[in-house]
Every structure is written in C-alpha cells, then in structure tokens.
Amino acid sequence: MYSLMSPKKSFLMRKNVVILISLVILSVVTILYVNQHNVSIQEPYVIRFESTGNNISCHYIEVGDALPSAEDASFSPRSNSIFFHETSCRGGLNSRQACAVESAARAHPRRQVYVMFSAPVSEVVYERSCIAKLRRFPNVHFARVHITDYAQKTPLESMVASGPFKDSKWRVEHTSDVLRYLTLYKWGGVYLDTDMLVVKSLTPLGHNWAAKEDDGLVNAAAIAISMDFLGRKVASEVINEIKTNYRPDIWIHNGPGAITRVLHKLCKTHNLAEWSTSTCQGLEIYGPEYFYPIHYSKKDQYFKAGELQGAENAYTHHLWNKLTHDMEIEKDSPYEKMAKQYCPTIYEMYGDEFGS
Incomplete structure (x- = not known):
C-alpha cells in the first residue's frame, strides 16, 4: 500500500x-x-565598479562592511603614516587608485599606509579584489570612516553633524577635502590623493610641507602636517578655516583654497613665489616640479606614447583624475611605464585593462 x-x-x-x-x-x-x-579561485581578480556619481548616502550606512572602523579605540596610526581617502560610494578601488597606494607603500617600506573608505567595503571586495593584493604589503592597511563619528571631539563635530555636504555640487570631493584635513588634525602624517603616483620616498622632504600647483595656488593633493608645534598650528588653522568658511558652491574652496588662505595668513608675504621655510614660520612650500611636474593643461603627456620632459625632480605625479579618468593609457606612454615600475603588482593584475 x-x-x-x-x-x-x-x-x-x-x-x-x-x-x-x-x-x-x-x-x-x-x-x-x-x-x-x-x-x-585562490587569487584576487578584476572587479569593476559602476560610477556612483555625486551620491554620498553610503557614508551613513552602518552594515555590510568588512573593514575595521577608524573610530575604534584600537585604530591608532603612527604620526608619520601616509593616508588616502576614498569618498565615493563604489566601495572599492579601481586600478589607478590601487596603483597609487602600491607606489606609496613601495616607496615607504618603513612607514604605514592607510586607505580610508567612506563607503562600506563588502567581504567579497575585501577578499577578492585588488584590495586583497594590496593587503599583502605589510605596511598597507584599510579602515572605514563613519564621518559623523570620526569628527566627534574635534572642532568640526557640529559642522559635520549638520550635514554640510548635502548642498554641495561636488559632494564626493568636498567630503574628501574635509576628511584629509580632519585626518591630519587627528593623527598627523602625509595625505595623498588617490591619483598621486609616488616615484620617490617623501621622507627626506621633512615633516611639515605643502606644494604649489602653480604660482597662484597651493594644491592639497599632497600635504604633510606633523604632530609637532608647527604642525599643530597649521592643522588647527586649516580646520578652523574649514569650520568658518566652508562653501558648498565652489569647487576648490575647501581643499586647495583652504590651505592657500591659511598660508596667506601664516606667511610673511602674499607673494607665493617667496613662500618658504623662512617666510612661512618653518613650513616648507615646495615648487610644482616636486608634486605637480606636469600642469593639468598638459595632462595628455601622461597618456600619449613618448617621454616626459622636465619631470626629473618629481617625487609624485598628479594624474588629474577629474580630467583624465576616461582617457586611454597608450602603450609606451609615461603613465604606463611608470605603472610598470612603481606599481608592478597592480599593473600585472590588470594587464591590458589597467587604467580602463
């Protein structure tokens, strides 16, 4: 039955x-x-991320994150650390950004390099993307920034809590502007943009410095502020400048503009050509040839086949990502050759897809 x-x-x-x-x-x-x-199956592979535009809603998401928190008591970077901030909502790094991180790590084996994400980074991205390759460098670390908590007990606490970025035309960039100065205020060290390719150790340059993009502006894509008396003075001045004069409607106002305005007050002269340790209370102001050897008006030189001219003194190369992110990297271009030399791990991982 x-x-x-x-x-x-x-x-x-x-x-x-x-x-x-x-x-x-x-x-x-x-x-x-x-x-x-x-x-x-054991090796990381290329993961492509869709553009998230001007969206920063992910900055306030608390779940789905594989990274340790930068607000945790155990997070305590050394004062000579190097910091990158990734403030988009992609939740990962592209090949150009990863190249910048690797180049900094290779140039500074005795210094710690921190990549700070404003978005959650998933377990898959953490374990299987280019981040996994970078984690094999013993001096590279990753952390998640929850900006409201990160700003607590600093002069920017109330400003950040008020949500100043929601009215910005450039929310991702203005968040990055504020976070770079906040990080240097909290920890000291060196901040670099994720489109900065490092070709020499920055250690010989000293503990407190900035660099001119041209004769009218100090850029903030590379800046060092230490924990000594001078560094604390500069950090406090910049943070107070952000707090007092933050503008959501001007592209460079809160980044390069902020440090340039502070230096106009700090230095004995308003002539940028005369800014130096002797005129700026001990703060070194380097010329464009050290960090911005190729002006953005000549940015194509990085991507076209050929040789760079006049970049012999460079410590970094600013790739001007806002203007060049969709430019093809030609074979035998300066950028391709530098990537092979200064970020070989990432270049090998991406191969012909590097930079695309």
Missing part, C-alpha cells in the same frame, strides 16, 4: 530541489567564469 505525501511535505521537497538546482547553477557559472577569465 502506498501513502500519499502531504501537501506541506511536497512543497518543502520542491523548495529544496529549487535551492539545490540554484546552487548547482551558481557553481557552474563560477567555474565557467574562472575558466574563461583564467582566474585562480
């Missing part, structure tokens, strides 16, 4: 079969992807 199966048991069996089939399909798709793209 045969017993009829109850409707409930029949439903559960069908559900289990569907789940099993789904798992099999997922496994097959993964195997096919790995085989097609020649990816080792």
Whole structure:
C-alpha cells in the first residue's frame, strides 16, 4: 500500500530541489567564469565598479562592511603614516587608485599606509579584489570612516553633524577635502590623493610641507602636517578655516583654497613665489616640479606614447583624475611605464585593462 505525501511535505521537497538546482547553477557559472577569465579561485581578480556619481548616502550606512572602523579605540596610526581617502560610494578601488597606494607603500617600506573608505567595503571586495593584493604589503592597511563619528571631539563635530555636504555640487570631493584635513588634525602624517603616483620616498622632504600647483595656488593633493608645534598650528588653522568658511558652491574652496588662505595668513608675504621655510614660520612650500611636474593643461603627456620632459625632480605625479579618468593609457606612454615600475603588482593584475 502506498501513502500519499502531504501537501506541506511536497512543497518543502520542491523548495529544496529549487535551492539545490540554484546552487548547482551558481557553481557552474563560477567555474565557467574562472575558466574563461583564467582566474585562480585562490587569487584576487578584476572587479569593476559602476560610477556612483555625486551620491554620498553610503557614508551613513552602518552594515555590510568588512573593514575595521577608524573610530575604534584600537585604530591608532603612527604620526608619520601616509593616508588616502576614498569618498565615493563604489566601495572599492579601481586600478589607478590601487596603483597609487602600491607606489606609496613601495616607496615607504618603513612607514604605514592607510586607505580610508567612506563607503562600506563588502567581504567579497575585501577578499577578492585588488584590495586583497594590496593587503599583502605589510605596511598597507584599510579602515572605514563613519564621518559623523570620526569628527566627534574635534572642532568640526557640529559642522559635520549638520550635514554640510548635502548642498554641495561636488559632494564626493568636498567630503574628501574635509576628511584629509580632519585626518591630519587627528593623527598627523602625509595625505595623498588617490591619483598621486609616488616615484620617490617623501621622507627626506621633512615633516611639515605643502606644494604649489602653480604660482597662484597651493594644491592639497599632497600635504604633510606633523604632530609637532608647527604642525599643530597649521592643522588647527586649516580646520578652523574649514569650520568658518566652508562653501558648498565652489569647487576648490575647501581643499586647495583652504590651505592657500591659511598660508596667506601664516606667511610673511602674499607673494607665493617667496613662500618658504623662512617666510612661512618653518613650513616648507615646495615648487610644482616636486608634486605637480606636469600642469593639468598638459595632462595628455601622461597618456600619449613618448617621454616626459622636465619631470626629473618629481617625487609624485598628479594624474588629474577629474580630467583624465576616461582617457586611454597608450602603450609606451609615461603613465604606463611608470605603472610598470612603481606599481608592478597592480599593473600585472590588470594587464591590458589597467587604467580602463
């Protein structure tokens, strides 16, 4: 005699079969992807991120994060550390950004390099993307910034809590402007933009410095502020300048503009050509040839095949990402050759896809 199966048991069996089939399909798709793209299951692989534009809502998300928090008591960088901030909502690094991080780590094996994310970074991205490659460098670290908490017990606490970025035309960039100065105020060290390729150690340059982009502006894509008396004075002045004069409607006002305005007050002369340690109370102001050897008006030189002229004294190269992010990197271009030399791990990982 045969017993009829109850409707409930029949439903559960069908559900289990569907789940099993789904798992099999997922496994097959993964195997096919790995085989097609020649990816080792143990090795990181290229993950592409969609542009998230001006969206910064992710800055206030508390879940789905594989990174340790920069607000945790255990987070305590050394005062000579190097910091990068990634303030988009992509939740990962592209090849150009990863190249910048690797170049900084290779140039400074005795210094710690921190990549600070404003967005959550998922476990998959943390374990399988280019971040996994960078984590193999013993001096590279990653942390998540929750900006409201990060600003607590600083002069910017109430300003940041008020949500000043929501009215900005450049929310991602203005968040980065504020965070770079806040990080140097909290910890001291060196801040670099994620489109800064490092080609020499910055250590010989000293503990407190900034660099001119041209004769009219000090850029903030590379800046060092220490924990000594001078560094604390500069950090406090810049933070108070941000607090008092933050503008959501002007592109450079809160980044390069802020440090330039502070230096106009700090230095004995308003002539940028005369700014130096002797005129700026001990703060070194380097010329464009050290950090911005190729002006943004000549940015194509990095991406076209050929040789760079006049960049022999450079410590970094600013790649002007806002203007060049969609430019093709030609074979034998200066950028390609520098990537092979200064970020070989990331360049090898991406191959022909590097920079695209």
